[in-house]
Amino acid sequence: MTLLQFRPPPSTEDPESDTPNRRRPVTKADVMEAGYAALAAVVGAGLLRVVFGWTGVMGTAVTAYLLFLVAFYLLQRDGASDESAIDRLVTVAIWSAGCMVVALLVWMLGFLLIKGLPDLRPSFFTEDLKGHGPLNPGGGARAAIIGTFEQVGLATLVVVPIAVMTAIYLHELKGRLARPTRFIIDAMSGLPSIVAGLLVFTVWVESHGFSGVSGSAALVVLMLPTVTRTSEEILRTIPDSLREASLALGAPQWRVIVRVVLPTALAGLVTAVILGIARAVGETAPMLLTAFGSNNTNVNILHGPQSDLPLFAYSLIRLPSKAQNDRAWTGALVLVILVLVLFVTARLVSNLSQRKLGRGR
Amino acid sequence: MTAADTTPIPPSPRHAPGATTAPQTLRDAPPPGPGGDWGPPPPGPQDQPRGPGAVLAGGAQPATLEAVALSAWFGKRKVLERCSLRMEAQKVTALIGPSGCGKSTFLRILNRMHEVVPSAQIAGRVELDGVDIYGGSLSTTAVRTKIGMVFQKPNPFPAMTIGQNVLAGLKLSGTKSGVDLPALVEECLTKAGLWNEVKDRLNEGGQTLSGGQQQRLCIARALAVRPQVLLMDEPCSALDPISTRVVEETIVELADDITIVIVTHNMQQAARVSTQCAFFLVEDQGKPGRIIEAGDTRVMFEAPTDPRTFDYVTGRFG
Numbered sequence: 160m161t162l163l164q165f166r167p168p169p170s171t172e173d174p175e176s177d178t179p180n181r182r183r184p185v186t187k188a189d190v191m192e193a194g195y196a197a198l199a200a201v202v203g204a205g206l207l208r209v210v211f212g213w214t215g216v217m218g219t220a221v222t223a224y225l226l227f228l229v230a231f232y233l234l235q236r237d238g239a240s241d242e243s244a245i246d247r248l249v250t251v252a253i254w255s256a257g258c259m260v261v262a263l264l265v266w267m268l269g270f271l272l273i274k275g276l277p278d279l280r281p282s283f284f285t286e287d288l289k290g291h292g293p294l295n296p297g298g299g300a301r302a303a304i305i306g307t308f309e310q311v312g313l314a315t316l317v318v319v320p321i322a323v324m325t326a327i328y329l330h331e332l333k334g335r336l337a338r339p340t341r342f343i344i345d346a347m348s349g350l351p352s353i354v355a356g357l358l359v360f361t362v363w364v365e366s367h368g369f370s371g372v373s374g375s376a377a378l379v380v381l382m383l384p385t386v387t388r389t390s391e392e393i394l395r396t397i398p399d400s401l402r403e404a405s406l407a408l409g410a411p412q413w414r415v416i417v418r419v420v421l422p423t424a425l426a427g428l429v430t431a432v433i434l435g436i437a438r439a440v441g442e443t444a445p446m447l448l449t450a451f452g453s454n455n456t457n458v459n460i461l462h463g464p465q466s467d468l469p470l471f472a473y474s475l476i477r478l479p480s481k482a483q484n485d486r487a488w489t490g491a492l493v494l495v496i497l498v499l500v501l502f503v504t505a506r507l508v509s510n511l512s513q514r515k516l517g518r519g520r
Numbered sequence: 521m522t523a524a525d526t527t528p529i530p531p532s533p534r535h536a537p538g539a540t541t542a543p544q545t546l547r548d549a550p551p552p553g554p555g556g557d558w559g560p561p562p563p564g565p566q567d568q569p570r571g572p573g574a575v576l577a578g579g580a581q582p583a584t585l586e587a588v589a590l591s592a593w594f595g596k597r598k599v600l601e602r603c604s605l606r607m608e609a610q611k612v613t614a615l616i617g618p619s620g621c622g623k624s625t626f627l628r629i630l631n632r633m634h635e636v637v638p639s640a641q642i643a644g645r646v647e648l649d650g651v652d653i654y655g656g657s658l659s660t661t662a663v664r665t666k667i668g669m670v671f672q673k674p675n676p677f678p679a680m681t682i683g684q685n686v687l688a689g690l691k692l693s694g695t696k697s698g699v700d701l702p703a704l705v706e707e708c709l710t711k712a713g714l715w716n717e718v719k720d721r722l723n724e725g726g727q728t729l730s731g732g733q734q735q736r737l738c739i740a741r742a743l744a745v746r747p748q749v750l751l752m753d754e755p756c757s758a759l760d761p762i763s764t765r766v767v768e769e770t771i772v773e774l775a776d777d778i779t780i781v782i783v784t785h786n787m788q789q790a791a792r793v794s795t796q797c798a799f800f801l802v803e804d805q806g807k808p809g810r811i812i813e814a815g816d817t818r819v820m821f822e823a824p825t826d827p828r829t830f831d832y833v834t835g836r837f838g
Contacts, residue, residue, distance in 0.1 A: 409665030410692035
């Protein structure tokens with residue numbers, strides 16, 4: 160009984176080999192035990208299902224999973240110490256939680272691809288719904304894509320300067336009104352999107368009619384708090400030592416912000432803006448009250464009802480014909496691809512700018 | 521004596537021909553001027569002899585910095601009381617003392633960096649060659665371009681390359697003189713003892729350098745705006761012994777050109793680099809820090825008049 164018994168078992172690999180050691184190799188016994196546990200769980204859940212007359216799949220699956228955890232733990236504890244059994248149990252639980260999240264995402268995307276991909280032809284981007292009957296395939300989301308770009312683009316142009324300057328006020332200048340401002344922004348971020356739509360509807364749309372720009376206004380209300388708070392958090396991550404260093408070189412505060420703080424925070428700020436866009440691009444409720452939607456291509460954002468992708472999907476999926484529903488799915492797919500492209504571009508841009516300076520490795 | 525003295529240093533190739541020559545052995549620092557630098561300041565701070573090569577190409581001249589009866593508060597708490605110290609031109613003045621005795625605060629007051637803390641208040645004067653830096657004639661930014669600062673932790677700007685970091689001060693302070701920028705980069709990096717290590721990678725990010733190199737980059741950056749005084753707040757405390765040695769050599773060389781004030785916790789460092797010394801101490805818990813004794817480094821270390829100074833420099837406490 161010495162401490163030597165706690166030594167890891169001698170490696171079976173060639174001692175001269177230069178490959179990294181695996182810290183805890185998964186042995187055949189481990190696989191067998193996991194298999195036994197799974198078997199026990201399935202059998203147990205099946206029995207329970209028969210005994211209690213369950214009809215749903217979900218309950219049985221959850222029971223089987225819980226039984227698997229118990230069986231796996233007991234088997235492991237038999238073979239090894241309590242501690243390592245708990246370690247493995249928690250490892251399994253965490254891995255399955257992670258897999259669950261990824262599976263959900265994959266399931267959603269797969270569903271969207273299956274439903275939307277067949278209709279995704281080049282003409283989907285070049286045609287609108289004008290002149291395409293409810294029963295015939297064909298037609299596309301040109302109107303919606305143009306509308307989305309215009310409305311979200313305009314909203315972003317308005318939001319970015321206001322949000323970044325507010326964030327600078329909140330964290331760099333730390334003005335007297337910083338606390339109330341932060342409070343209002345936090346309250347704003349909890350605003351239901353339909354309320355933003357109603358606000359713009361009452362103030363503007365009732366007297367001037369539907370238009371893309373009123374949709375942008377609603378999006379501004381929704382994006383502003385998100386982008387401002389995220390930007391402020393980004394500015395918080397810039398170490399004070401950089402600000403001190405700049406001040407000590409004789410810089411006035413505005414130059415510290417423009418030349419040091421903002422360039423250092425650039426990658427994070429881009430991410431903040433992308434997050435805001437991603438939130439705005441999928442908004443449907445306020446757009447119903449402001450942009451309203453249209454089957455025709457309306458390039459003029461200032462006047463007349465305008466479509467966008469969420470409205471396109473929403474209005475078509477409610478219609479009874481299959482052709483219309485297919486278009487709705489394709490529209491949703493295009494929307495997701497758009498968001499994905501945005502995220503990937505933002506990542507690439509910020510990675511590139513960081514790699515150039517040897518950061519972010 | 522210390523390990524650093526016997527550690528073989530890689531041949532330092534930074535002494536480019538034409539660079540200012542400096543005493544190679546740090547102990548050979550020139551003896552300080554007339555004894556009793558401390559005390560009532562002699563009239564006329566301009567009577568300092570200026571060594572050869574003392575004037576920087578840009579024309580900034582070393583200046584004497586003098587603090588007169590400086591007190592400081594953070595909110596209601598008084599942290600410094602009536603500290604007077606004369607920091608002679610072309611000398612290295614070390615501020616020593618235990619933690620929390622106000623040396624860093626004192627240093628930051630010397631270029632108005634304490635104003636970053638909104639609750640900080642001071643009383644007294646700080647004079648740069650007789651001009652009060654808190655008087656109306658100098659703006660905060662002007663003061664800080666004349667009196668530069670190097671911080672405890674190396675803080676190169678991550679969004680800039682090495683070259684841009686050196687020139688950052690010019691851009692940040694808005695001094696767009698028609699100087700030859702590449703030459704300025706080389707000159708400042710040479711003075712900071714970094715040129716040979718980075719001359720081929722000026723376009724890489726400042727954070728690709730090692731900690732010691734980053735600190736020398738920060739020194740180069742501070743030099744580029746041609747300050748008359750350079751304040752250093754424990755510049756070597758985050759560095760390994762070899763980097764410390766290189767930075768110390770740099771400090772001794774720079775002293776020919778500009779006035780240096782350095783805060784250090786390291787007694788050996790104070791002994792190696794400084795010609796004058798000031799000992800700060802909080803005498804009782806809760807009392808503000810005061811200058812207990814100041815003067816020629818050799819005297820301070822070998823025959824201090826105050827017993828507390830003796831205890832501190834000999835390692836009895838602190």
